[in-house]
Amino acid sequence: MLGRMGTLAAGMVAASFGLILGGCSEEKPAPPPPRLVRTIVVEEKPLVLSAEGAGTIQARYVNNIGFLVSGRVLTRNVDVGASVKKGDLLASLDPVDYNSRLTAAQSQVTSAQAALDQAAGEESRFKQLLANGFTPQARYDQALKDLQTAQAGVVGAKANLKLAQDQLGYTQLHAPTEGVVTQTGANVGQVVQAGEMVVQLSSFNDRDGVFSISVIYIGAAKVGMPVKVWMQAKPSVTVQGVVREISPNADPVTGTYTVKVTLQDPPADMFIGAVVVGEVSNQGREVVTVPASAILQTGDTPEVWLVSADNSVKKVPVKVDRFNTDTVTISSGLSKGDRIVTAGVNALNDGQKVTVEKADAQ
Known part of the structure; x- marks a missing residue:
């Protein structure tokens, strides 16, 4: 009996030992593969500053025309909007x-x-x-x-x-130049003095685009700056212009500054009083533009994930110049050639290995 119990105990010990050996031989689970991320390689490009504004077509030269003698107005041959040629009779006085x-x-x-x-x-x-x-x-x-x-x-x-x-x-008032009548100052039967405005004549040959610019953008406006101008009702009708004059004082009512743009060979469609749109584009300093999805905002300072040469990521603080609709302009913190993560920035950790899915120049 004792012998049988000894044999059973030895078997149990052997079985336990075998289980121990079996447990030691199990493999550890494989580590997860590096996270697949989408990246871009940033480039420094000039910051393009552009702005649009609506304005109207106005004559560069406006003449207030009146008689050289006084008298009673006998006839006035034109009304507002009339186009006249040089020498056309505008009005006359009683010649008696x-x-x-x-x-x-x-x-x-x-x-x-x-x-x-x-x-x-x-x-x-x-x-x-x-x-x-x-x-x-x-x-x-x-x-x-x-x-x-x-x-x-x-x-x-x-x-x-x-x-x-x-x-x-002098009792007959003739047009000194061709143009369009934009205002009248006397009616038939009215007694006018010498020099008093009877007809305001705006030259049609020299036309300006006149815009009201906010104080926010007026600092960027410079005389000689090129401007693209097109008809609001007909965007296909475009001309090039140059900033000719910038008002030094703001309008007391609107608080805007008047900017006059000389148009180069404006078409007939751009008649005096027509509404136009002006666009200004200007290249500024070198900046980096990245997708808005690349910005990680966990504190007071915005950051991006920079991909190192060994495909590990680390946070890098950046200085944001301005936020656009889909992009962010960064003024410092990144350099040309840096590769940053553009998607899933909230799911990464410092030092984590990643696999680059796509690397495009930005």
Whole structure:
């Protein structure tokens, strides 16, 4: 009996030992493979600053045209929006008074000419008498003086006649240049003074795009900066322009600054008053632009995952210049050639090994 128990105990010990050996021979589970990540290789590129704004087409030269004489408006031949050519009749004054002045000036010339003819005859006669010794020198001197006075009277009368003729001509107001009427200042029957604006004429040949720019962007505007301008109603109608003038003072009502852009050969579609859109693009300093999904924001400072040469990742703080719709502009923290993770940034740990799925230049 004792022998059988010993044999059983030995068997149990052997079985236990076998189980121990069997347990020691089991393999450990394999470590997980490196996480597959998508990356880009960043590049430094000039920062392109662009802005758009709506404006209107306005004439570069605007003339306030008025009569050179005063009087009552007899006719006004144009209204706002009318296109005129050089020499077209714009308005006229009642010429009755100026016709009377012209008649009086013509009479003065006739009278002065008659006085001159008489004085010339007297001077010639006394000159002959003086030569023959039949009249004193003083009498001839008086005749000569009368002749010179008569000559001056003719010159003055003719000058008054020319003035009266000019004033009569001034009662008709003609266009000094071609353009479009943008404003009127007097109606038929109204008495106007010399120089008072009757018609405002805007030159159609030289046109500007006039824009109101916010104080946020006015600092970037420079005279001579190229601007692309197109019709708001017809985007296919485009021209190039150059910033000609920047207002130094803001509008007291809107707080915006007026910027005038000279248009280069604007088409007829860009008529005065048409609404246009202007776009300015300007290259700035070198920056790095990355997808917005690459930014890891776990604290006060934004970070990105930088992929090292051994395919491990580490956090790198960056300075963000501005956030766009789908991208982020970074001003410092990255250099050209750095590879960063662009997807799944919240699932990584420092030092973790990764497998690069895709590496594109940004």
